[in-house]
Amino acid sequence: MVAASIITIGDELLIGQVIDTNSAWMATKLNEIGVWVKRRVAVGDNREDIIKTLDEESRNADIILITGGLGPTADDITKPLLAEYFGGKLVINEQALENVKAIFARLNRPMIERNFKQAEVPENCQVIQNKRGTAPGMWFEKNGKVYVSMPGVPHEMKGMMEDDVLARLPLIFKMQSIISRTLLTAGIGEAFLAEHIKDFENDLPSFIKLAYLPNYGMVRLRLTATGSNKSSVESDLDHHFRLLKKLVSEFLVTDDDLTMPVVTGRLLKQLHKTVATAESCTGGYIAHLLTSEAGASAYYSGSVVSYSNQVKQEVLHVSNDILTAHGAVSEQTVVAMAKGALQVLKTDYAIAVSGIMGPDGGTPEKPVGLVWIAVANNQLVESRKFNFRFDRRRNIELTASNALNLLRLFIIKQEQVAALAN
C-alpha cells in the first residue's frame, strides 16, 4: 500500500500554542485517493531535527508531506534547508513573485524585502503556485519518493492539496482503494456497544477494520476497507455496513459521517420546519452549531441568549413567579423559556437550556453540571434533567449535543403523530 508521512514543522506546535488541524484534514483527503497515512511527526524549527526527520520518514513512507515553516518571518529556516537537502540553491520564481506583487497591490500595501523573499524557491523543485497567499509550495522527487512542502496556513495548504497535489499523486503511484463508511450512535456507551456487536466484529474479514470514535456522549463507528479492486471492496464493505446498521438500529442517529447539528439541521430542512433556541448556560453555542452549516437560514431564524434573569423575563416572558419559586436552573424555567422562544421567534420548534457549567456557581441542591433541557412545539413541551461532571467547555458541548439529540427525537415523534392524524 502507498504510505505517507505528514511532517509539521514549527516550534509553535511543540510549545503547545497551536493545535494542528491540518494533519487530520490531509489524512482524510489522502485516504480518499488510496494513500494510507502511516505516521505524523511534528518537529521544531531546528535544522538537525528537521533533517533527521526527513531521513527517517523517507524510510517510512513513499510520500512525505511537509507543512509549516514557510512564513515571511525570521524564525523560518525550512526553505534554505530544503534547497540544501535536495541539492540546490534558492532562486526567485517569477510566477510566484507576480503572485506576491498582485496580493500586495490588491491590499494596497508596499512590499518590503521580506515579502520579495517569499517568491524564492529551491531551484530543484517544481513550484506549486499559491492562489491564496504569498508562500509557494514545492514538489521534490528523490529515489522514487515524493516530497511536498506547503505553507502551514490551513486554507493555503488545503487549496494546494485540492488544486494540485491530490490530483498529481495518483499519476505517480498505483493506489489501492481505501473506502470508509461511518455511522453515528447516541444513547449507548462504547463498551456496551462493543459487547453488542462483538460477533459482528469477530466475523469481519481481515481487509475491513472497525473503529470506535466516542465523542460527547455519542459513539461513531467506522468501517474501513482496503483492496485493489475498488468495486469489489465497495460491495463487501456495503454488505457489512448494512449488517452493522441493523445491529445498532435502536441507537442509530445517521448512517453518514455527519455531526449531530448537521443531522438535526437537515431533518428540519427536509420537513420545512424551523427552530429557535433559548439559551442560558450554553451562551449561544447551540445557535452557533446550527448556523455553522451553509444554508442554515432554511430552518433557523434566530435565538435569544438569556444569560441573565432579566433577559429571561423581559425578552422570553418567563414570569418572575417561576424564577423566584424554582430558580433559573429548573424544569419550570426551561419549559417557560421554550414556550417564550416559540412565541417571540415564531418557529415550529424550540430548544431551551439552563444549567450550571462551572467551575463556580454550584450548590448542594444544584451542583455544577446540573442542566435542564426542554424541547417544544406548539402542542407539546418535553423536558429532561442531566448531570454532567466535566469542565466548563465540555459541559457546554455535552449540553449542546444532548439538546440537539432531544430535539431530533422529539421532531421524529411529533412528525409521526402529525402523519397519523392526517
Next chain:
Amino acid sequence: MVAASIITIGDELLIGQVIDTNSAWMATKLNEIGVWVKRRVAVGDNREDIIKTLDEESRNADIILITGGLGPTADDITKPLLAEYFGGKLVINEQALENVKAIFARLNRPMIERNFKQAEVPENCQVIQNKRGTAPGMWFEKNGKVYVSMPGVPHEMKGMMEDDVLARLPLIFKMQSIISRTLLTAGIGEAFLAEHIKDFENDLPSFIKLAYLPNYGMVRLRLTATGSNKSSVESDLDHHFRLLKKLVSEFLVTDDDLTMPVVTGRLLKQLHKTVATAESCTGGYIAHLLTSEAGASAYYSGSVVSYSNQVKQEVLHVSNDILTAHGAVSEQTVVAMAKGALQVLKTDYAIAVSGIMGPDGGTPEKPVGLVWIAVANNQLVESRKFNFRFDRRRNIELTASNALNLLRLFIIKQEQVAALAN
C-alpha cells in the same frame, strides 16, 4: 536540556477523524516544568509501528509520553504490547478494579467482561489511578528513561498529568527553566511586524527565542528563554519583553497570553460595564466566545441572534424601511441592530454584525465575505465594513474577533471621554 517525545496512538488520528488537542496541552504543561518537547509522533494501532516508534523516541528523548489506545474496545492493542515491551505480563490492579466498579455503581450500570479488563495493567509498571474514567495510567522506567502511558480522553489525560506526572518528573530529572512571555497585537500583518522589530530580534541573546503566532488577523509574539538559573533567566526575559512591548505599543492588545474574548471580557468586568450582542451572520458565535470564560455573567446578560429579517424587525426593532432600502447586510441595518440590542437587552455596550459568510449568497454588489460591524453605547454608534475572503468557518471567526476588537477600542475611547468629562 531534558527532552520529551509525545506519542499518540490510534488509527483515528491517521484517518483524520479526530483532531489531536492533547499534544498541545501537554507541551504547554511540560514547558512550564522545564521539559522541552522535541518531537510529537502519531502512529496507528499497528504493533510493528508502535514498537518501532517507541524504539526511535527512546533515542530522541528522556521522557516518552504516550496517549491513546487504552479504551475498552477491541481495536486497542497498546496495553499487551507495553507489557511485552517492558518485559512482563498483564495483571489485575485491585485499586483500578475498585475504581471501575465504583464508576459503574455510580452510573447504575452492570459491568461486563470488557470493563473488568480495564483494570489490567502490565506487572512491571507503577499504576497511575484514573479519577475521571476507567482506564488506569502506567509509568515505566527503563535505561534512565521514563515512559508514561495515559488514556486519550482529554480530561482523563489532563487529570493524570496534573495530579501525578507533572509533579513526579522533576523528582527524577534536573530541569532547566523554560520561561515564556506572550503578547497579542492587532491591526498589523506578520511581515510588517517582523520588519518593525527586526533590530530587536537581531539583538536578542541566544537563549531567548522570538516566535510569531498569527491567528485571525492578529499576531501573537512570544519570547521564550531557557537557562539553569531561573531568576536570572526571568529577569533577562522581562527586560527584553519590556523592550518589545514598547516597540509594538501602538498595536498592543494585551501583554498576557490571553485571547481577544478574554481581554474584552476582563475589560468590561473591571469597568463594571455590560455588553449584549445582536448577531446575524455569526449566529451566536460572539455570544459563545464571551460566555466561554467562567464568571461571564458579571459583564454579559444576553444576546439576540437575528438570523432572519423577521427577528431583526420584531425582536430588535429594526425598521422595515431600513431593511427594504438598504438590505440586511448594510451599515444602516447593523447600526439599527446595535441600538435595538442596547434597548431590548439594557446593557452599557452592544455589538451588532451582519454579513455574507458563504459559500453561497453573494452578489456582485455584496460578495461573500462582506461584513458590517457596529459597536455602540447610549451616546455613540460606530460602524465598519470588512471584506473577508476565506471559507465560512474562518469568515465567522474573523468577524467575531474583529467585532470584539472594535468593541474593545470603542470602550477604551468612550471611557477616556467619560473620565475627561468628570
